Amino acid sequence: MEHKYTYLVNGLSTTVRSGTLAAPEVQTAIAFSAPPEFYGQPGQWTPEHLFVASVASCFISTFSGMADYSKLEFRSLSLEVEGVIEKDEGGWRFTRVVVRPRLKIAHAQDGERANRLLQKAEKACLVARSLACPVALEQAVETLG
Template sequence: MAYGEHRYQVSVLWTGNRGTGTSGYREYGRDHTIRAGSKPDIPGSSDAAFLGDAARWNPEDLLVASASACHKLWYLHLCSDAGIAVMEYLDHAEGTMADSPHGGKITQIVLRPQVRIRAGDDRELAQRLHHAAHEQCYIANSVNFPIVCEAVIEFASN
């Protein structure tokens, strides 16, 4: 593992100018394109509740996805080290945002991974490794709200 400082660079290009810029709150689009090097573009917007395009990714979606993906990557790493073969992993993660006149904030993310492991592997250890993955997760260690994990571990069928 490479220890030290790592940098991540993205560009966010606003594409919502409808001709008059931000001349009024309802006069501009919230659409943008997120870019990072040669990776595929991510079409972004604000949540539809804030006049965005519901068909595009919003920052809240991306934050929940980041927490879920980071947890999953650490979990797979730890299971591999422990000799547990994860055969399937699907997370139905959900974030909650509280909105107020003074701004909003994410108050919680709940991860709900459904994990299938190789028959005969240590199911209890597989469950405990979710706690260890949470402890290692860079995203979970960077936010000021709880990330809860409600994992279900099952044995894969042969």
């Protein structure tokens, strides 16, 4: 296995405070704008949403890989990720990210293991590990049936 990977994203802007993002190996480009709070267009993906979305997608990918490896059967994983930005002496920055996974499992005896895997996923998610702000985990596991 490699010890280094590189990911390339290309950005293009032809209007004020908005543009598109594309990656050579990805079929769909993403349109974005600055958030309305910073005079961008409402209803668009923003860099702030994409930042928080990267934590969400990384957590889901990390957890599902760990669950597969550990043979944990789960019905669904939904989550909400909240990013908080605040202005300090250096300007605006993310000061906190909260990950709220909701895991549905089939068997009650898997509850403890499911909780451990959620905690491991939060620690192993490379995006969350790369952030300068704290990441909090507020998890819930529900048994179905």
